[in-house]
Amino acid sequence: MLLATWIGNVPLSSDYRDSLLKVGDVDAGLRGRFASITPAASRTTEIAAWSKAAAIEAPVAVETPAAAKPDVPKLDAPTIDKPKLDIPPPVARQSSASKSSVAAAVVAQVASSSAAPAPTAVAEDDDEDGPALTAQTLLARQFYVSDSIKKIRAKTKYPQRALDRNQAGNVRVAVIVDRDGNLISSNIIESSQYDLLNKEALDAIKRSAPFPALPEAITGTRFEFSVPMRWALP
Numbered sequence: 001m002l003l004a005t006w007i008g009n010v011p012l013s014s015d016y017r018d019s020l021l022k023v024g025d026v027d028a029g030l031r032g033r034f035a036s037i038t039p040a041a042s043r044t045t046e047i048a049a050w051s052k053a054a055a056i057e058a059p060v061a062v063e064t065p066a067a068a069k070p071d072v073p074k075l076d077a078p079t080i081d082k083p084k085l086d087i088p089p090p091v092a093r094q095s096s097a098s099k100s101s102v103a104a105a106v107v108a109q110v111a112s113s114s115a116a117p118a119p120t121a122v123a124e125d126d127d128e129d130g131p132a133l134t135a136q137t138l139l140a141r142q143f144y145v146s147d148s149i150k151k152i153r154a155k156t157k158y159p160q161r162a163l164d165r166n167q168a169g170n171v172r173v174a175v176i177v178d179r180d181g182n183l184i185s186s187n188i189i190e191s192s193q194y195d196l197l198n199k200e201a202l203d204a205i206k207r208s209a210p211f212p213a214l215p216e217a218i219t220g221t222r223f224e225f226s227v228p229m230r231w232a233l234p
Helices: 002-007 014-020 028-035 041-057 096-115 135-154 160-164 195-208
Strands: 121-124 169-178 183-190 222-231
Touching (some): 135 195
16 A cells, blocks of 8 residues: 555556556566576675775774873871960959958048149148138238239349340249248249249349238248249230
């Protein structure tokens, strides 16, 4: 059936179709003729030569050796010694009682240092257990110091040599007088960088003596106060 379909409805000839569709029913004469056909010896040799040539020309598969893996040296990881930490032993904390005592000592020290500020004017009494300062005494001291400073400033001059050299500055002098107002001593406690001004400060104190006598409100045998002095260029 497949062969009939392949040949088609109109083959080249009816005999050709019938001969293909005989399904093995071949004429005896034709079969004998086919069996008597044998190739010549030269033809057989030639065909055999073709097979040998084909075998020789066939490429020979060459096995490519696998690439050798490079020898990678094994590196041993260096051994790192752990650092030794020298940790000092913990210091025992102070007890609350010791902390309280230290705090009390600090407070007492601060209180003692702040309780006695240095006054501008100091009256030195012969008797350490003298009477306590009153408002009247403080007011009398303030008036006495103010009057004494006014007198000193009235006697202060600007040295001509210092003026010519454009020298200016500040000086503070500590003055001590007795009860009659006589000058006991005068010392510079804050000096200027110019000697001419320092000398004029001491000379002005000496020119201002004697000072007024101490009032009864100021006790003690002598009285000390400080005088600020300033020279400024016009």
